[in-house]
Amino acid sequence: xxxxxxxxxxxxxxxxxGGHPLALSRARRWRERAIRSALLACGLVSILTxxxxxxxxxxxxxxxxxxxxxxxxxTGSQWTxxxxxxNFGVLPLVAGSFLVAVGASLIALPVxxxxxxxxxxxxxxxxxxxxxxxxxxLAGIPTVVYGYFALTFxxxxxxxxxxxxxxxxxxxxxxxxxxxxxxxxxxxxxxxLRAVPRSLREASFGLGATKFETVTRVVVPAALSGVIxSFILAVSRAIGETMAxxxAAGATPxxxxxxxxxxxxxxxxxxxxxxxDTPFGTxxxxxxxxxxxxxxxxxxxxxxxxxxxxxxxxEVYE
Amino acid sequence: MTTVSGAATSHFDAxxxxxxxxxxxxxxxxxxxxxxxxxxxxxxxxxxxRQGAGRLAVDFLTxxxxxxxxxxxxxxxxxxxxxxxxFTGLLSFPLGxxxxxxxEEYAPRNWLTRVIETNIANLAGVPSIVYGVLGLAxxxxxxxxGRSVLAGAAxxxxxxxPIVIISAQEAxxxxxxxxxxxxxxxGATKWQALQHLVxxxxxxxxxTGMILALSRAIGETAPxxxIGALTFIxxxxxxxxxxxxxxxxxxxxxxxxxxxxxHELAAxxxxxxxxxxxxxxxxxxxxxxxxxxEL
Numbered sequence: 001x002x003x004x005x006x007x008x009x010x011x012x013x014x015x016x017x018g019g020h021p022l023a024l025s026r027a028r029r030w031r032e033r034a035i036r037s038a039l040l041a042c043g044l045v046s047i048l049t050x051x052x053x054x055x056x057x058x059x060x061x062x063x064x065x066x067x068x069x070x071x072x073x074x075t076g077s078q079w080t081x082x083x084x085x086x087n088f089g090v091l092p093l094v095a096g097s098f099l100v101a102v103g104a105s106l107i108a109l110p111v112x113x114x115x116x117x118x119x120x121x122x123x124x125x126x127x128x129x130x131x132x133x134x135x136x137x138l139a140g141i142p143t144v145v146y147g148y149f150a151l152t153f154x155x156x157x158x159x160x161x162x163x164x165x166x167x168x169x170x171x172x173x174x175x176x177x178x179x180x181x182x183x184x185x186x187x188x189x190x191x192x193l194r195a196v197p198r199s200l201r202e203a204s205f206g207l208g209a210t211k212f213e214t215v216t217r218v219v220v221p222a223a224l225s226g227v228i229x230s231f232i233l234a235v236s237r238a239i240g241e242t243m244a245x246x247x248a249a250g251a252t253p254x255x256x257x258x259x260x261x262x263x264x265x266x267x268x269x270x271x272x273x274x275x276x277d278t279p280f281g282t283x284x285x286x287x288x289x290x291x292x293x294x295x296x297x298x299x300x301x302x303x304x305x306x307x308x309x310x311x312x313x314x315e316v317y318e
Numbered sequence: 319m320t321t322v323s324g325a326a327t328s329h330f331d332a333x334x335x336x337x338x339x340x341x342x343x344x345x346x347x348x349x350x351x352x353x354x355x356x357x358x359x360x361x362x363x364x365x366x367x368r369q370g371a372g373r374l375a376v377d378f379l380t381x382x383x384x385x386x387x388x389x390x391x392x393x394x395x396x397x398x399x400x401x402x403x404x405f406t407g408l409l410s411f412p413l414g415x416x417x418x419x420x421x422e423e424y425a426p427r428n429w430l431t432r433v434i435e436t437n438i439a440n441l442a443g444v445p446s447i448v449y450g451v452l453g454l455a456x457x458x459x460x461x462x463x464g465r466s467v468l469a470g471a472a473x474x475x476x477x478x479x480p481i482v483i484i485s486a487q488e489a490x491x492x493x494x495x496x497x498x499x500x501x502x503x504x505g506a507t508k509w510q511a512l513q514h515l516v517x518x519x520x521x522x523x524x525x526t527g528m529i530l531a532l533s534r535a536i537g538e539t540a541p542x543x544x545i546g547a548l549t550f551i552x553x554x555x556x557x558x559x560x561x562x563x564x565x566x567x568x569x570x571x572x573x574x575x576x577x578x579x580x581h582e583l584a585a586x587x588x589x590x591x592x593x594x595x596x597x598x599x600x601x602x603x604x605x606x607x608x609x610x611x612e613l
Contacts, residue, residue, distance in 0.1 A: 024507065028507060032508060036509075038416065039420035039424060040424070041416075042412070042414075042415075042420060043420045043421060043425075046417060046434060046438050046479060046480070047433065049441060049452070049479070050437050050441060052452050053444065053448060053451075056451065056455040111354055111355075114347060114348045114351030115351045115355060118352045119352065122349070123352070131352055131355070134355060138358070138359055140533065140595060141362070142539065142591065142595070143537070143540075144537070144569050144570050145569070145588050145592070149362050149365065149366070151581075152365065152369065152573075152581055153361070153362075179358055182354075183355070186352075186355070208332070210338060210340075210341045211345075212337070212340055212341030212345075216344075240446070240447070241445075242446065242539075243539045243570060246540075246570075247573055247574060267540070274450070274543055280459075288451065292447070295445060295448065296444065296445075299448075300440065300443070300444070302443075303443035304440070307439070
């Protein structure tokens with residue numbers, strides 16, 4: 001009996017162990033605990049990242065708001081921090097971001113949802129095998145490439161139709177950002193549609209509904225929370241999009257709803273300042289943190305809203 | 319009874335033809351929407367190939383940028399990209415995989431775990447330029463790394479961390495629990511079971527996710543502009559503390575100029591960038607298929 005225990009691979013002879021033969025040695029127990037702590041430390045880095053973002057943005061913005069009142073920042077309609085007379089009203093940048101986001105949504109939401117419906121409900125297996133990778137490639141193309149495409153293809157196209165359009169305009173940026181976020185809407189909405197159980201579709205067919213009626217009155221409503229969540233995420237992505245907008249939309253902060261004019265978004269402004277030679281510590285420099293904080297809060301609110309919609313309005317099937 | 323059903327039948331018009339036609343039209347609308355993506359991808363690639371193919375030559379890869387489009391190349395950008403992406407991988411791999419192992423294998427169901435998970439989901443939605451602001455304040459200024467390769471890589475590592483974590487979690491989750499239990503059953507400690515049984519099986523999946531995350535890092539522009547990567551550099555980095563530029567920044571710089579000559583350079587740079595991206599994706603797919611063990 002003692003022979004079996006001694007030769008067992010499970011418990012090699014361990015002078016430190018003592019006590020119960022199956023108890024871990026102190027060294028081993030210590031090692032297990034150290035590994036666990038190291039892994040937890042890795043997990044905490046992500047929390048530190050968020051904390052870092054919040055602290056940096058808030059800290060530097062406090063410096064900014066010592067010189068400019070938050071009221072002036074949030075309600076002013078002139079944004080000219082880089083030349084005299086300086087004005088720090090952020091509304092033109094916010095309007096620019098939303099103009100691009102609305103334009104992009106007009107393209108991406110219907111096209112993305114229709115693609116999702118096709119992929120989830122209609123597409124034959126072979127078509128899916130081609131279309132899914134195409135959408136993935138579209139999603140993986142760097143944004144600076146989309147910016148180039150907007151400048152050299154979409155803008156000239158728009159200017160042929162509307163000759164008065166400037167080289168930089170919101171329409172071109174909206175279209176290209178819309179193209180960028182189609183894959184996101186399509187793939188997230190498709191997941192939501194696929195999660196609707198088969199029995200619902202079959203019940204609908206059983207009542208005599210056509211495929212179209214089943215899709216539009218049963219499947220899409222049942223998946224609505226997922227679809228809307230994908231819409232919100234896509235709009236949030238459009239607001240945070242930077243390089244394509246910087247290249248295509250221009251650098252003219254302007255309160256306008258005319259998509260053929262040059263505008264500037266919050267993100268494009270931050271890029272403009274960091275490309276220039278604005279000295280560190282000046283009020284001009286601090287504007288990027290105030291604008292960054294606003295951008296962060298808007299996108300964070302939308303991401304939280306998206307998850308809330310997903311959880312709160314989800315139809316649960318077994 | 320008969321009268322009721324008879325009346326119902328006479329008033330009910332199923333209109334099967336009309337309903338089928340509506341359905342048919344709807345199907346074609348959905349098909350057209352999906353094709354829209356395919357057509358756009360084709361137009362984009364053709365547009366870029368047409369403008370950039372003429373500039374692609376060995377000289378383009380081995381020359382430094384220049385004021386004269388005909389002499390300009392992407393040598394510094396190409397080396398910068400390799401340096402930055404290499405260090406991004408070195409930094410994000412242990413952090414991301416460590417977090418994933420913790421969340422999948424160790425984390426108790428408590429508030430801290432919930433905070434970490436919610437936080438990762440939120441970080442995935444933070445605009446990349448915000449990471450640039452963070453990198454500028456923390457790595458460039460507070461840690462005094464300057465506009466170095468290391469500062470850029472650290473910034474991008476934080477940016478892709480959520481992607482690395484989520485894909486590694488999926489890879490680890492896909493390993494059947496019976497494998498762990500078998501390890502624990504023969505007396506392995508938790509970490510031994512992970513190290514020798516679970517992680518080797520999950521490794522191809524983890525690696526695939528890592529490569530895809532790095533292919534995201536390779537195309538990132540905005541955060542690196544924020545931390546002050548330069549747009550005109552005529553040398554290649556020799557240490558992680560050297561200044562650098564990357565391919566997307568070089569492309570941005572050329573695309574933002576009005577002259578057509580520079581636009582062609584930008585297109586040629588995009589071709590190089592897309593080839594790098596597609597080969598990384600292909601590598602990820604090959605690795606996944608090659609290394610996947612049948613369970």
